[in-house]
Amino acid sequence: MADRVWETPETCYMEKLSALAHREMLEAQGFAVTEDVADIPTALIGEAGEGGPVIAFLGEYDALAGLSQKAGLSHHEPIVAGANGHGCGHNLLGSASLLAATALKDWLEETGTPGRVRYYGCPAEEGGAAKAFMVRAGAFEDVDIAISWHPSNFAGVQRETSLANCRIDFSFTGRAAHAAAVPELGRSALDAVELMNVGVNYMREHMPSDCRIHYAVLDAGGISPNVVQAYAKVRYVVRAPELPGLLSLIERVKKVAEGAALMTETKVESTILAGVSNLIVNTPLMDVMQDVWDSIGPPPFDEEDRIFAEKIRATLTPEDISASWSQERLEERDVPLADFILPAHSENRQMGGSTDVGDVSWVVPTVQAYGATLAVGTQLHTWQVVAQGKSPLAHKGMISAAKAMAATGLAAIESEQLREAAWADLKRRRKGQVYTSPIPPGAKPPVAAMTVK
Numbered sequence: 001m002a003d004r005v006w007e008t009p010e011t012c013y014m015e016k017l018s019a020l021a022h023r024e025m026l027e028a029q030g031f032a033v034t035e036d037v038a039d040i041p042t043a044l045i046g047e048a049g050e051g052g053p054v055i056a057f058l059g060e061y062d063a064l065a066g067l068s069q070k071a072g073l074s075h076h077e078p079i080v081a082g083a084n085g086h087g088c089g090h091n092l093l094g095s096a097s098l099l100a101a102t103a104l105k106d107w108l109e110e111t112g113t114p115g116r117v118r119y120y121g122c123p124a125e126e127g128g129a130a131k132a133f134m135v136r137a138g139a140f141e142d143v144d145i146a147i148s149w150h151p152s153n154f155a156g157v158q159r160e161t162s163l164a165n166c167r168i169d170f171s172f173t174g175r176a177a178h179a180a181a182v183p184e185l186g187r188s189a190l191d192a193v194e195l196m197n198v199g200v201n202y203m204r205e206h207m208p209s210d211c212r213i214h215y216a217v218l219d220a221g222g223i224s225p226n227v228v229q230a231y232a233k234v235r236y237v238v239r240a241p242e243l244p245g246l247l248s249l250i251e252r253v254k255k256v257a258e259g260a261a262l263m264t265e266t267k268v269e270s271t272i273l274a275g276v277s278n279l280i281v282n283t284p285l286m287d288v289m290q291d292v293w294d295s296i297g298p299p300p301f302d303e304e305d306r307i308f309a310e311k312i313r314a315t316l317t318p319e320d321i322s323a324s325w326s327q328e329r330l331e332e333r334d335v336p337l338a339d340f341i342l343p344a345h346s347e348n349r350q351m352g353g354s355t356d357v358g359d360v361s362w363v364v365p366t367v368q369a370y371g372a373t374l375a376v377g378t379q380l381h382t383w384q385v386v387a388q389g390k391s392p393l394a395h396k397g398m399i400s401a402a403k404a405m406a407a408t409g410l411a412a413i414e415s416e417q418l419r420e421a422a423w424a425d426l427k428r429r430r431k432g433q434v435y436t437s438p439i440p441p442g443a444k445p446p447v448a449a450m451t452v453k
């Protein structure tokens, strides 16, 4: 199934064939399938079992634009130049989570143990925040424990927290005019976008250094310099370590936008497209998953896998390879593939990016694995990830990640004490804050908006 999904790379909310592959597999394995979760056509849930606790396995299957690449090669060669590709390994991500759900379901059946297993097919992880919409729709309300993973250079427990983020479009409306004959009659929306960006760039010095703001001009008002641009649009991504800090930073960005509109006598409207919360890790679940990984050990890579991984590594820079080791705070070693399990080290590390697993982690104790599916040094969102996405080494890394997730889920089903400890840890880490969805009330999943690149 991972190979099938690799063959049909689909982006953000457009994952029709990929969701179909998951639905067919869930039905073949005896899961009852619910589609259109949270009114998202490519989101689905498969459930099996009766009574007992509910264990959720989260899967993803969205691809990335512009990363088309032939499988098994160690040089850059797109299948179709500019087309989509599985540059984040989500073809493996959904498949391993479904495999883990199936293994646990089979165990429940064989042993007659009460308990329910759910596979959550979550689209649009890359920028679409589908899980945040699914959380808002109540899809996780009765879940006891959530488990997921991500393809990586290494195998082990994922201990990083991630940033909360929000995508906002700012649309400025001015008045068109002949830019030479009657410029005084024009009010430039493009000027407003430029001034907003300048204002935000000045604000950077006076915001917390662990926050991030990026922007992309979606519409510069046309191609005619001799027309005062009556309309312009800029998309912002605002990130902060925690949700409350994010919400206050968004308000400051909005003030800058209003200031730009005031200066240019234009009007501004802001639309929040999507947002995700920061990730909350869970100590009791990470401890259990660490024990599981230590007993499973690294994937059974063979000589052929190492030869292919070496070829991929020859396309990487020494900086790429060093970054992989230093991100995990490990001493660099000259191995093409991870031959060890990540040790249990300090957990309060922040990864630069964001994930919509964050929203699930605010409402359900959540734990995630890393699976070793890539030559050491491979960076995500590159052609090298796509090239390795159907390889035997990726399959091995994927299957061992499924084992780690299934065994962690099994421990959670068997131990009420573990589930209670996980919930107590989540409450402690929320520090009395209630989950506030970063998505404004009434906002719908941006299924259509995301199709416009």
Ligand SMILES: [Zn+2]
Residues within 6 Å of the ligand: 088, 089, 090, 125, 150
């Ligand atoms: Zn990813």
